[in-house]
Amino acid sequence: MMDEIRRKQLTDKDIQKRLMRRLSHSHPTAWIFFTSGVILFLLMLLSLRFGAAELTWEMIGEAIWNFDATDTAHVILVDLRIPRVLAAAVVGASLAVSGVIMQALTLNPLASPSIMGVTSGSAFMIALGFALFPQLSHYQLIFWSFTGAALGAGMVFSIGFFTQRGLTPVKLALAGSAVSALLQSLSTMIAIHFDVARDMSFWYAGGVAGVRIESVTVIALIGIIGLFASLTLSRSLTILSLGEEMARGLGLRIGWIKLISLLIVLVLTGAAVSIAGAVGFIGLVIPHMTKKIVGLDYRWVLPISALFGASLLVLADIGARVINPPYETPVGTLTALIGVPFFLFLARKGGRGWK
Secondary structure, X not given: OHHHHHXXXXXXXXXXXXXXXXXXXXXXXXXXXXXXXXXXXXXXXXXXXXXXXXXXXXXXXXXXXXOOOOOHHHHHHHXXXXXXXXXXXXXXXXXXXXXXXXXXXXXXXXXXXXXXXXXXXXXXXXXXXXXXXXXXXXXXXXXXXXXXXXXXXXXXXXXXXXXXXXXXXXXXXXXXXXXXXXXXXXXXXXXXXXXOHHHHHHHHHXXXXXXXXXXXXXXXXXXXXXXXXXXXXXXXXXXXXXXHHHHHHOOOOXXXXXXXXXXXXXXXXXXXXXXXXXXXXXXXXXXHHHHHHHOOOHHHHXXXXXXXXXXXXXXXXXXXXXXOOOOOOOHHHHHHHHHHHHHHHHHHOOOOOOO
């Protein structure tokens, strides 16, 4: 009798706090966060060294502390390598966080920016932008990419209104694949018809080669804002990932949370695609890997996924340079080699996730 009275006296916020404490594993997770940061830092250092022109650690140190504009090695490091590694880290983190949020919103382990049409939508609008306005500035490019991300996601989710029982995990994957194929075909048609295929080839392959520091600065600012915005919703996303009925019962304003979260996904994905092209599957693989290691507390899942995603893309970018020198392998190919088998594994389980 007393237990029932106490339960009735508990507010929704009290129950939320108890639930978060039960899901939290702060001490080991903090060590995972620290270790992931160290690994990312070491990978970024390796990325500065390897490439078509291999630099020594001594050259790297001199270029950082005593830059000489007449030294070719210094120019390569400062103008090419540093922007490239920073771009890879920001893009990988943005795509990973987007995947985490999408899976929490849809309760769908198959959800990711590349599978749900967001990435293809961005590439489609970039192709259209190049066709209509050949001299696009980087800021205009980001705007077109944001618009395309919204278009792709909107097309996939709108299919849910015409299906019985909504979008199940497998239906969502099929709808995303169909929309992605459609948008990719339209992108190719536009690129060929308006003779912008050469400009679009970079976005089709995916990669961070040739990125300028000015572009990285803009994307890094967007990525940091998006990550902090997602962290403010981490408690709500944790509860929402356990089911909408439970979230409603605990007093969450689900509509607003979904709207703000979707805007964060569109901003992060649009910015990432505008600078790195169609790099796929990071948003699918990393969320599962992170939740397998740290649990379901999104206060830790979001930042650690960002570190994991950044590390994966930095590592893939290193592989793109060293697999077949002096030529570069498309980064999107390397991430697909990891992501496609993982996607098939999840699909074979009926979209139930990795437990």
